[in-house]
Amino acid sequence: MKKIFTILGVVAIAAFANAQSTVLSENFSFTGALNANGWTTHSGTPGQLSANGSVAQLTAGNSEDVNKAFSSVFNVSPTGSSKAEYSATINAASAAGLSTTAGDYFLMFTVSSGTSPGVFNARLFAKGSATGYSLGILNNGFAPSGTPAPTPTYGTEIPYGTPANITVTYIIDNTAGTNTATLQINSQPLITSTAGLGTSPATIGGVAIRQSGSATSGTGNLSIGNLSAKIYTETLSVSDVKTGKAGSFVKNTFVKNNEITFGADVKDVKVFNMFGQVVKEASVKQNGTVNVAELAKGAYIVTGTVNKEAVSQKILKD
Numbered sequence: 001m002k003k004i005f006t007i008l009g010v011v012a013i014a015a016f017a018n019a020q021s022t023v024l025s026e027n028f029s030f031t032g033a034l035n036a037n038g039w040t041t042h043s044g045t046p047g048q049l050s051a052n053g054s055v056a057q058l059t060a061g062n063s064e065d066v067n068k069a070f071s072s073v074f075n076v077s078p079t080g081s082s083k084a085e086y087s088a089t090i091n092a093a094s095a096a097g098l099s100t101t102a103g104d105y106f107l108m109f110t111v112s113s114g115t116s117p118g119v120f121n122a123r124l125f126a127k128g129s130a131t132g133y134s135l136g137i138l139n140n141g142f143a144p145s146g147t148p149a150p151t152p153t154y155g156t157e158i159p160y161g162t163p164a165n166i167t168v169t170y171i172i173d174n175t176a177g178t179n180t181a182t183l184q185i186n187s188q189p190l191i192t193s194t195a196g197l198g199t200s201p202a203t204i205g206g207v208a209i210r211q212s213g214s215a216t217s218g219t220g221n222l223s224i225g226n227l228s229a230k231i232y233t234e235t236l237s238v239s240d241v242k243t244g245k246a247g248s249f250v251k252n253t254f255v256k257n258n259e260i261t262f263g264a265d266v267k268d269v270k271v272f273n274m275f276g277q278v279v280k281e282a283s284v285k286q287n288g289t290v291n292v293a294e295l296a297k298g299a300y301i302v303t304g305t306v307n308k309e310a311v312s313q314k315i316l317k318d
Helices: 002-016
Strands: 020-026 031-033 040-043 050-052 065-075 081-092 104-110 120-128 132-138 164-173 178-185 191-193 203-209 222-233 259-261 266-272 278-284 289-291 298-306 309-317
Touching: 065 222, 081 104, 081 120, 104 222, 120 164, 120 178, 132 164, 132 178, 132 191, 203 222, 278 289
Parallel strands: none
Antiparallel strands: 020 065, 020 222, 031 050, 040 065, 065 203, 081 164, 081 222, 104 120, 104 203, 120 132, 164 178, 178 191, 259 289, 266 278, 266 298, 298 309
């Protein structure tokens, strides 16, 4: 049993160190309709969104919305933290067609893909003024019926014709029951949104581009280039932690009764599975326990902070 356990522990740490992957990469190097080049129309008039060989071009007054699937669907951890991000280069040549007050959204994550991609999350907004455009972010889906629409958080205005390199990061923490989206625009300060009132998604399956409004107010004539998306599981490398002693950290490294018992006050307890995913989080007092009845039998790594020192311990659940 000890020999098997040691091998599994090494596999787990190796997996943690490689827990980031690119699931979508689109440079719009083609000329013509997006829905003829790997994208799917899910609403509006098909064929209106097109690329010119380097960017996708939204057109004020058009209605087509499209989405593109990830190379594999990202399953959000139901009991831990998950993170996904997309990046792109955005530009607005002029104020034509851009909303001037709350703005409108045009780029976001979808829970799946195809003709019914589901609720949108981590939505990127744009609005215009006489002198420039601003980009904003809203963390999750639509507000529940009967509640006011949440307000996106905007960055500093950008002069028309000036490209904006953006990165949107979406963090779903199902331990705390929260989700957060951040927006980095060029070298502006990081923008954070937690205003959305909808529920967190169970999956993230693709990215969508949306056109909305009229020729005078809506998503305008924005361009999108260099679009990519990545997914992450919470990572742990060998150098991140020190192996905890059974007496001062985890007291029962062989778990038979669904309870992990701790020999010290431990903050930020996290239980990682063999895929590098956080499957349980807690904070415990000395001789306190964490119930892991919902976890399958097998090897896990438990991490935490004891007296301001990061520690870890391999365990085996029977």
